Amino acid sequence: xxxxxxxxxxxxxxxxxxxxxxxxxxxxxxxxxxxxxxxxxxxxxxxxxxxxxxxxxxxxxxxxxxxxxxxxxxxxxxxxxxxxxxxxxxxxxxxxxxxxxxxxxxxxxxxxxxx
Amino acid sequence: xxxxxxxxxxxxxxxxxxxxxxxxxxxxxxxxxxxxxxxxxxxxxxxxxxxxxxxxxxxxxxxxxxxxxxxxxxxxxxxxxxxxxxxxxxxxxxxxxxxxxxxxxxxxxxxxxxxxx
Numbered sequence: 001x002x003x004x005x006x007x008x009x010x011x012x013x014x015x016x017x018x019x020x021x022x023x024x025x026x027x028x029x030x031x032x033x034x035x036x037x038x039x040x041x042x043x044x045x046x047x048x049x050x051x052x053x054x055x056x057x058x059x060x061x062x063x064x065x066x067x068x069x070x071x072x073x074x075x076x077x078x079x080x081x082x083x084x085x086x087x088x089x090x091x092x093x094x095x096x097x098x099x100x101x102x103x104x105x106x107x108x109x110x111x112x113x114x115x
Numbered sequence: 116x117x118x119x120x121x122x123x124x125x126x127x128x129x130x131x132x133x134x135x136x137x138x139x140x141x142x143x144x145x146x147x148x149x150x151x152x153x154x155x156x157x158x159x160x161x162x163x164x165x166x167x168x169x170x171x172x173x174x175x176x177x178x179x180x181x182x183x184x185x186x187x188x189x190x191x192x193x194x195x196x197x198x199x200x201x202x203x204x205x206x207x208x209x210x211x212x213x214x215x216x217x218x219x220x221x222x223x224x225x226x227x228x229x230x231x232x
Contacts, residue, residue: 036223043121043208043225044159090158102149103210103221107158 002027004093006106013081014114021076021109023065023091033074034092034103035065044090050074051096061085081113117143119211121224128199129232136194136227138209144189145211149221150182153206165192199231 003026013019025031032051036044048059055067065076074091088110092103118141128134138148146167151159163184164172171184181203183195192211196203206228210221 041206041226041228043119044210044223046222102161102164104161105158108156 002031002093002095002104004091004104004106006089006091006109008109009107010110010112012112012114015083016080019078019081019085019111019113021089021091021111023074023076023106024072025074025091025093026072027093027095029095032094032096033065033067034094035059035063035074035076036090036092038088038090038108047076047089081111083113083115086111086113117141117211117213117222119145119209119222119224121207121209121227123227124225125228125230127230127232130200131198133195133197134199134229136196136207136209136229138192138194138211138224140190140211140213140222143211143213145192145213146189147212148186148192149210149212150184150192150194151208151210153208153226159208162194196229199229201231204229204231 005024034049035047038044047063048057050057050067058064063078065074067074088108090108091106094101094103120139122137148165150162153159161174162177165184165186167186167189173179181197186192206226208226210223212221
């Protein structure tokens with residue numbers, strides 16, 4: 001069965017500093033990996049995905065993530081954090097069996113960017 | 116980009132009543148929609164997979180008679196919480212998949228916050 005681990009409940013970073021939100025996954029075969037962001041009382045907003053190709057994926061709002069197959073990781077990164085980046089971040093995985101397989105989410109990591 | 120709407124965004128009801136939540140794909144046809152629930156400070160848990168024109172597939176532990184799902188058209192799926200109780204209070208989020216390609220990501224609705232008194 002597929003699973004996602006986000007080892008940190010909370011990440012604090014100063015504005016302007018680089019940020020990393022960690023994610024590791026477990027899935028049989030090649031994974032489809034996603035990052036979503038959720039603001040209070042809102043639905044999920046898609047940030048980026050890895051399907052195939054270049055291991056470094058660039059997404060919305062300056063975020064990027066690196067797929068590392070040997071470490072089964074897909075950490076989310078941003079070179080310079082903004083206060084407005086403060087939100088709840090979810091990593092998700094899906095097996096590419098078909099287009100109709102659901103996403104499996106990590107428990108989420110709350111990012112707090114301090115001015 | 117693809118837009119998914121949910122209605123209502125927030126609902127408060129008395130214990131024992133039923134509540135219907137609608138999930139619509141506004142600019143694409145969704146053969147499959149997913150229903151998730153999210154408890155405070157927790158992750159999204161898949162409740163069921165809804166396929167247009169067929170019965171929903173429920174995850175283990177989710178009562179199909181309590182959470183009725185109807186996917187009547189390619190743009191609309193509804194979740195009805197029957198005989199709601201306070202423990203059903205949660206944030207319900209739907210997502211829609213816009214086609215047969217496994218490369219396509221799912222698009223999420225803004226969520227519905229249900230409070231059962």
